[in-house]
Amino acid sequence: MRIQMSDSISSASAEPLHPATHDVPVPPLEGGLEDERRYVAVLYRRLDELRDEKHDQLTQVRSTGAVGTMQNISERDAFATMYEDRLAQLNAVDDRLVFGRLDLDGGECRYIGRIGLTTDDLQRLMIDWRAPEAGVFYQATAFERHGVRRRRHLMLRRREVQGIEDEVLDVDMLAEATENHGDGALLAALTARRTGQMGDIVATIQAEQDRIIRSEMPGVMVVQGGPGTGKTAVALHRAAYLLYGHRERLKSAGVLIVGPNPTFMSYIERVLPSLGETGVVMSSLADLYPGVHGVEEEDPRVAEIKGRLDMVDVVAAAVADRQRTIDEPRHVEVEGIRAKVTPAMIRRAQERARATGKPYNEARTTFVKVMVREIAEKVEKTLNKRSEGNEADRSYLTEDVRSSRDVRVLLNLCWMPRTPQHLLEDLFSKPEYLRRAAPQLDEAERELLRRAPGAPLTTSDVPLLDEAAELLGDLDDSAGREEARQQAERDKNLENAQKAVENAAPQLEEKGIEGFLDAEGVAAMNTETAGRLSAAEQAQVDRTWTYGHVVVDEAQELSAMQWHVLMRRCPLKSFTVVGDTAQGSSATAAASWAQAMEPFVGDRLRVEELTVNYRTPRRIVDLAERVARAHGLPITSLRTVRDGEHDPVVESVDADRLQASAAAAVDAEVERLGEGLVAAIVPEPMVEPLRRSLRGRYGDRVGEGAGSLAQDIVVLGADDAKGLEFDAVVVVEPAALLREAGGRIGSLYVALTRPTHALHVVAAEELPPGFAAAPDAD
Numbered sequence: 152m153r154i155q156m157s158d159s160i161s162s163a164s165a166e167p168l169h170p171a172t173h174d175v176p177v178p179p180l181e182g183g184l185e186d187e188r189r190y191v192a193v194l195y196r197r198l199d200e201l202r203d204e205k206h207d208q209l210t211q212v213r214s215t216g217a218v219g220t221m222q223n224i225s226e227r228d229a230f231a232t233m234y235e236d237r238l239a240q241l242n243a244v245d246d247r248l249v250f251g252r253l254d255l256d257g258g259e260c261r262y263i264g265r266i267g268l269t270t271d272d273l274q275r276l277m278i279d280w281r282a283p284e285a286g287v288f289y290q291a292t293a294f295e296r297h298g299v300r301r302r303r304h305l306m307l308r309r310r311e312v313q314g315i316e317d318e319v320l321d322v323d324m325l326a327e328a329t330e331n332h333g334d335g336a337l338l339a340a341l342t343a344r345r346t347g348q349m350g351d352i353v354a355t356i357q358a359e360q361d362r363i364i365r366s367e368m369p370g371v372m373v374v375q376g377g378p379g380t381g382k383t384a385v386a387l388h389r390a391a392y393l394l395y396g397h398r399e400r401l402k403s404a405g406v407l408i409v410g411p412n413p414t415f416m417s418y419i420e421r422v423l424p425s426l427g428e429t430g431v432v433m434s435s436l437a438d439l440y441p442g443v444h445g446v447e448e449e450d451p452r453v454a455e456i457k458g459r460l461d462m463v464d465v466v467a468a469a470v471a472d473r474q475r476t477i478d479e480p481r482h483v484e485v486e487g488i489r490a491k492v493t494p495a496m497i498r499r500a501q502e503r504a505r506a507t508g509k510p511y512n513e514a515r516t517t518f519v520k521v522m523v524r525e526i527a528e529k530v531e532k533t534l535n536k537r538s539e540g541n542e543a544d545r546s547y548l549t550e551d552v553r554s555s556r557d558v559r560v561l562l563n564l565c566w567m568p569r570t571p572q573h574l575l576e577d578l579f580s581k582p583e584y585l586r587r588a589a590p591q592l593d594e595a596e597r598e599l600l601r602r603a604p605g606a607p608l609t610t611s612d613v614p615l616l617d618e619a620a621e622l623l624g625d626l627d628d629s630a631g632r633e634e635a636r637q638q639a640e641r642d643k644n645l646e647n648a649q650k651a652v653e654n655a656a657p658q659l660e661e662k663g664i665e666g667f668l669d670a671e672g673v674a675a676m677n678t679e680t681a682g683r684l685s686a687a688e689q690a691q692v693d694r695t696w697t698y699g700h701v702v703v704d705e706a707q708e709l710s711a712m713q714w715h716v717l718m719r720r721c722p723l724k725s726f727t728v729v730g731d732t733a734q735g736s737s738a739t740a741a742a743s744w745a746q747a748m749e750p751f752v753g754d755r756l757r758v759e760e761l762t763v764n765y766r767t768p769r770r771i772v773d774l775a776e777r778v779a780r781a782h783g784l785p786i787t788s789l790r791t792v793r794d795g796e797h798d799p800v801v802e803s804v805d806a807d808r809l810q811a812s813a814a815a816a817v818d819a820e821v822e823r824l825g826e827g828l829v830a831a832i833v834p835e836p837m838v839e840p841l842r843r844s845l846r847g848r849y850g851d852r853v854g855e856g857a858g859s860l861a862q863d864i865v866v867l868g869a870d871d872a873k874g875l876e877f878d879a880v881v882v883v884e885p886a887a888l889l890r891e892a893g894g895r896i897g898s899l900y901v902a903l904t905r906p907t908h909a910l911h912v913v914a915a916e917e918l919p920p921g922f923a924a925a926p927d928a929d
């Protein structure tokens with residue numbers, strides 16, 4: 152699980168808004184590029200001022216030294232964290248701080264940017280894009296002006312205004328309009344070279360996206376949309392929007408963002424910080440159980456079985472199965488005295504324990520208590536008989552019984568303390584355990600689940616672990632949780648302490664007492680004062696944490712078990728769920744949202760749809776849709792923003808030249824692009840060999856995952872390509888990609904829709920239906 156630290160971003164966005172009648176000269180309506188540059192310079196000056204202010208405050212609070220009472224230290228740390236967070240936010244929004252200007256009926260002018268900014272005396276300089284007053288920037292059209300006369304896009308590179316683009320919505324103004332029109336800002340964003348990291352779309356959010364981003368928080372909202380329609384972008388901007396509007400609540404409860412795999416999580420990790428939001432927990436499905444990273448479940452049939460909601464009953468039966476009775480009476484020895492334990496005694500104690508309604512490990516305490524008392528009574532009777540009525544103090548007896556080896560063995564046999572990891576290990580490595588717990592599975596299915604003891608936990612085990620932990624309750628888990636929380640706190644204290652000691656060093660040196668303080672010592676002092684972890688940090692280590700809102704991306708892939716567990720993370724059922732049922736490629740993928748969500752929320756869903764593909768040019772989308780339809784996928788055709796410059800290339804090659812041809816296709820695309828990211832999406836067995844071969848030619852430029860500016864050539868399997876995008880994509884052996892996904896077209900459809908510019912298909916086998924009408928390579 153990955154965490155983006157700090158949750159105290161408040162001030163700029165919450166600064167009061169005042170009418171724009173202030174001393175800072177707002178460029179006139181007819182002003183041009185130079186006027187805007189001057190105003191933007193004012194905004195940056197204010198940003199720098201605020202940054203210097205926070206920096207000074209931070210230095211000051213740190214230089215008070217790491218000495219004083221624990222409360223002083225704690226307060227100082229709290230201030231330091233607050234200033235650090237604010238500084239981090241001010242740094243994060245530096246790039247393209249402002250992007251829009253609205254001129255309204257009545258002469259009001261509003262600048263729209265990543266955060267709100269005011270002057271010292273609280274006059275408004277710029278509005279946060281999430282403020283209600285900024286909404287019309289995204290919503291106004293010529294048909295529905297919302298009082299907007301003109302919308303101006305300011306196109307910045309870093310701090311520099313490179314261009315302006317006007318959309319005049321008021322017909323009366325057209326006569327005086329400048330020559331700048333159209334949707335150049337959007338096109339510029341869409342055709343820009345990819346960097347391997349998703350960027351924000353705050354400057355060019357489209358009206359259909361804006362409606363979703365700003366819709367109310369409660370309830371489950373599903374955003375369905377074909378490839379490239381901006382679902383991920385919308386989901387992340389919605390998280391930022393909700394954090395802005397419900398800051399207090401979400402600050403304490405936290406927001407969880409769940410995505411399909413770690414590659415995808417790192418692809419999207421910079422979007423929220425660039426919007427000034429950092430207090431969010433981000434986790435892939437493999438990392439949702441603290442302390443465990445699930446490896447990939449190789450066999451889709453196993454993933455399908457483990458994903459069934461039935462597994463709730465299987466786990467419950469496995470837990471119940473760990474309570475046993477004995478067939479016949481047994482004798483236990485306590486300090487040389489034998490006591491008889493009958494099956495009835497065990498059954499009675501178990502019933503009493505179960506009646507507490509507590510989870511397994513906690514109810515076991517009651518079982519042990521009752522049994523120890525009963526055995527102690529028996530031992531006492533024997534002792535009383537032996538001493539013929541001379542009753543002595545027998546208070547030590549309970550302890551003797553509890554520590555008797557015989558008693559411990561018997562009680563463990565009848566009610567074994569269990570961790571979730573142990574429970575799953577037994578369940579999948581001991582066939583008789585699974586047979587008893589899962590009679591609803593047939594023999595072949597149980598055989599599929601079987602694995603060697605010690606085998607690593609997989610992503611599809613993660614929800615089972617969670618379910619088991621829920622039923623088993625606290626034992627090692629609570630200790631583990633507390634330990635993890637304390638460790639997180641220790642790490643944080645150490646980091647703070649290191650900074651504090653560094654800051655205090657000059658003063659101490661002046662006083663001749665350098666070396667007096669060390670970071671570990673200061674951190675140890677601070678650890679005593681608990682409660683300094685932010686909600687996000689605490690949530691990260693606590694499986695039972697419940698969030699204020701959960702965002703799920705690529706949600707079509709989730710199994711029923713994964714939904715079951717996620718629902719527990721947000722009892723208020725406040726969810727933003729984004730995905731595309733047509734792109735489902737896993738064995739657990741949902742055919743429809745209603746079917747996937749019905750067991751958890753009934754029909755209480757709001758389904759919104761996105762209809763424009765912003766990523767992929769028309770020519771490539773046509774091919775992808777043809778292939779999808781030829782395989783019976785019921786997709787509705789997407790509108791696209793661009794036609795594109797390149798027709799897709801489809802090349803048939805000899806089987807023994809497949810890898811060489813794939814490498815040559817990569818060469819061709821690298822050359823054609825000049826700069827930008829090229830990905831080869833290939834069948835799993837080809838990933839490593841092709842990567843090696845390309846490294847021979849391109850060295851360190853060849854990377855894994857989503858790529859980066861330095862690693863601009865990547866080779867990956869179809870599953871890992873989910874949610875990512877590249878300037879050019881070479882799809883190798885579509886028939887094999889289709890086979891790998893068990894015949895489900897979703898993953899090939901995903902692969903074909905990743906490019907922003909060019910698609911090149913290389914195949915040795917017969918091409919699957921749908922490719923035929925594409926033009927051949929020359």
Ligand SMILES: Nc1ncnc2c1ncn2[C@@H]1O[C@H](COP(=O)(O)OP(=O)(O)OP(=O)(O)O)[C@@H](O)[C@H]1O
Binds near residue numbers: 356384
């Ligand atoms: N309004 C917009 N302005 C600029 N770029 C946009 C806009 N909407 C989407 N994009 C861009 O389009 C691309 C696709 O967006 P995104 O990845 O969010 O789509 P998606 O629907 O999640 O795709 P998929 O389901 O295929 O993974 C991204 O590069 C995104 O930045």
